[in-house]
Amino acid sequence: MAVSLKMVVHSFCMVFLVMTFLIELGRGQNHCEEVQSCGRQPIRFPFRLKDRQSVSCGYPGFDLSCTQKDKSKKIVAAGASLGAFFLVVLVLITYRAYRSSKQEKENQLRIERFLEDYKALKPSRYSYSDIKRITNQFKDKLGQGAYGTVYKGKLTADFFVAVKILNNSKGNGEEFINEVGTMGRIHHVNVVRLVGFCADGFRRALIYEFLPNGSLQKYISLPDSDSFLGWKRLQDIALSIAKGIEYLHQGCDQRILHFDIKPHNVLLDNNFTPKISDFGLAKLCAKDQSTVSMTTARGTMGYIAPEVFSRNFGSVSYKSDIYSFGMLLLEMVGGRKNTDVTADNTSEIYYPEWIYNLLEEGEDLRIHTEEEKDAKISKKLAIVGLWCIQWHPVDRPSMKVVVQMLEGGDKLIMPPNPFGSTGSTKPRPARRMNLELEAIEEVE
Structure with missing residues (x-):
């Protein structure tokens, strides 16, 4: 509790008066010893009241008495001790008042900083002039x-x-509208946070938390570079992304379908914690709504689910995000795009099918793994990814099951072959699946 300046000054004055009285008292003792006597004995302390002795020593209300014990020094010592005590108390009071005042200022500053940061936690509207100030022009x-x-x-x-x-x-x-409408209601460690927005006339802007390590894309597209994160960290990143998607599908009041899950839209903070971003293509639907209607296909080639192009494969639902996540996992495993061009064959190779054929035949993935535990992680990610990219949505697991698979052991069952006819296990001719699908239109 803070002590007021008035109390400090009052205490100091009291100590000063006590010390002054004791000093004058000592001076009075010397005067009495020089000019007064009491028979054959010198006059000493202590003082007595007037009605006890007739000889006064100049102090109103006090007389001197005769004694053979020198008690004056004890009185002065006691007075000095009392004065010192008051002085120490004064110093302590002053120090406490200073510390309390300093602590209170620090508390106020901390609260102000918290309120500034709390304001940033909730999406706020900014003017275009604010945007220019925030970005330093x-x-x-x-x-x-x-x-x-x-x-x-x-x-x-x-x-x-x-x-x-x-x-x-x-x-x-x-x-x-999609970004503000969806991200404004999302609060999850694996989803990027929308801090604010600007809608100033024809000028529009979105303000996100800044993630210094950029997108996942630059850490998985070059398998032999120094930017490779290691298999343990890649497994943690994959699991965190899965939890973020599970939250979008089940953790909000309405189900949020992202429709553009890919490495470029996964951002990493300074601890390499992944956060899903870019909700510009997202759609909202009720949790009990099994399908959604779309007028046109949306997403990025190589990550778009087959049913988004053609309803022959099924209806569009949250399972479309699971397909995109599976393609992301396979790209993380191979450190390459889903399609690539080899030196021996100029035709485009469908990379996920190549992965499936290797696993089905019991061969090593031959992907930059030096230790057995790394090989197990890459195999697990590949199997989970292949489960997620089953052509028909009904054959894909939910994201809750995907999380359990990633958190579980290494003994996962191989999924059905999504690239050929039933029962066939031989390698299929290379092809690009998505470009063969025909986009259709439906009315909202």
Whole structure:
């Protein structure tokens, strides 16, 4: 509890008066010893009241008495001790008042910082002039895509953000509505946080938390580079992404279908914790709604589920995200795109089918693994990925089951062959599956 300055001054004055009285008392003793006597004995302390002795020594209300014991020194010592005690108390009171005042200022500063950060936790609306201030006039450009340009910015001294300036020529504002409408209600460690947005006339922007390690894409596309994260960390990243997707499908009031799960849309913080981003193609639906309707196919080639192109494979649902996640896992395993061109054969090789054939024949994946435990991790990720990319949605596991598979042991059952006719286990001719699918239209 803070002590007021008035109390400190009052205590100091009391100590000063006591010390002054004791000093004057000592001076009075010397005067009495020089000019007074009591028979043959010198006059000494202590003082007595007037009615006890007739000889006064100059102090109003006090007289001197005759004694053979020198008690004056004891009184002075006691007075000095009392004064010293009061002085120590004063110092302690002053120190406590100073510390309390300093602590209170620190508490107020901490609360103010918390309120600033708390404001950033909830998506807030900013003007375009705020956006220019946050990005320092768009000084630090992080990247550019089809829908906009991303800049690094700063909301507070310790809170950095990524600001995405949306292109006016792209779309009818659906991406902006999707991002704000979905991410504004999401709170999960594996989903990037929307800090704020700008809708200032025709200018629109989205403000996200800044993740310094960028996207997962740059850490898995070059298998022999120094940027490889190691199999244990890749397994942790895969599990965290799966938990993030499971949250989108089951953890919110409405089910959120992302429709663009891919390494480029998974961002990594300074601890390499993955966070799903870019909800521009997302759709909301009720949890008990088994399918959703779409007018056009949406997503990125190589990660789009077959049913998104053609309903011959089934209806569009949350299982479409699971297919995309499976393709992401297989890309993590191989450190390469889902299609690639070899030196011996200029035709495009469907990489997931090659992985399946190796596993089915019991061969080693021959992917940069030096230890047996790394080989087990890569095999587990590959098997889970192959379960997720089954052509028919009904054959794919839910994301809850995917999480259990990734958390479980190494003995996973091989899924059915999704690349050929039933019962066939021989390698199939290389092909690109997605380009053969015909996009169809449906009315919302």
